[in-house]
Amino acid sequence: MIYAVIVIVILLIILAPQWWVRHVLAKHSRHLQGMPGTGEELARHLLEQYDLQKVKIEAAEEGADHYDPKDNTVRLSPSNMAGKSLTAIAVAAHEVGHAIQFNRDEPVSHLRKRYLNKAHQLQKVGISFLMLLPLIGAVVRVPHVIGLTAFIGVMTMLISVFIYLAILPEEWDASFNKALPMLDKGDYIPKQYLPAIKQILRACALTYVAAALADILRLWRWLALLKYMR
Numbered sequence: 001m002i003y004a005v006i007v008i009v010i011l012l013i014i015l016a017p018q019w020w021v022r023h024v025l026a027k028h029s030r031h032l033q034g035m036p037g038t039g040e041e042l043a044r045h046l047l048e049q050y051d052l053q054k055v056k057i058e059a060a061e062e063g064a065d066h067y068d069p070k071d072n073t074v075r076l077s078p079s080n081m082a083g084k085s086l087t088a089i090a091v092a093a094h095e096v097g098h099a100i101q102f103n104r105d106e107p108v109s110h111l112r113k114r115y116l117n118k119a120h121q122l123q124k125v126g127i128s129f130l131m132l133l134p135l136i137g138a139v140v141r142v143p144h145v146i147g148l149t150a151f152i153g154v155m156t157m158l159i160s161v162f163i164y165l166a167i168l169p170e171e172w173d174a175s176f177n178k179a180l181p182m183l184d185k186g187d188y189i190p191k192q193y194l195p196a197i198k199q200i201l202r203a204c205a206l207t208y209v210a211a212a213l214a215d216i217l218r219l220w221r222w223l224a225l226l227k228y229m230r
Helices: 002-027 039-049 078-082 086-103 107-131 133-139 143-185 191-216 219-228
Strands: 056-059 066-068 073-076
Touching (some): 039 086, 073 078, 073 086, 078 086, 086 107, 086 143
């Protein structure tokens, strides 16, 4: 019984952040009457206001909003580009916040250059170890070897989560030192929506970490592990 409780707690710790991020973004994604513009229109306005006309705005896949420093491009998902919701407005402002960081070459923008590729590489290594489990189980059939392979894979992915945490100050800055002051002082939203905007911006800042945590638990890999450790 105690082991089942421990497993449930671990699952909650790993999956709860992504559930929360998705819940917050979905909760505030409904169209609001009286919103003066879409996420795309706000992003263009803010880029002009901060003299960042060279920054492009493009459509991204749904849920893949991001700023690409290589192409100097803000990419917004269709619902946020065309949406007049609190989520659309907050996400657009957050990504413009990143554009401001990189175009000003602020110290906080260097965190992504320093750590993001390392985190991606470690994730790939961890996934590779987990994908080898069925092959190792079929060839070796030694539970200790299979368990060690699984342990290395999971620990590698956990380390990648901590590397994503190192990028968190950049995300936090884009949300609360850039996006929130822009939205608040610019009177782009009624004051009663500020608590919701803060919640959305917090979710934006935690997206990378939440996704990295959730990526650890890919069900079919764990099923393969359990199958070959019998």
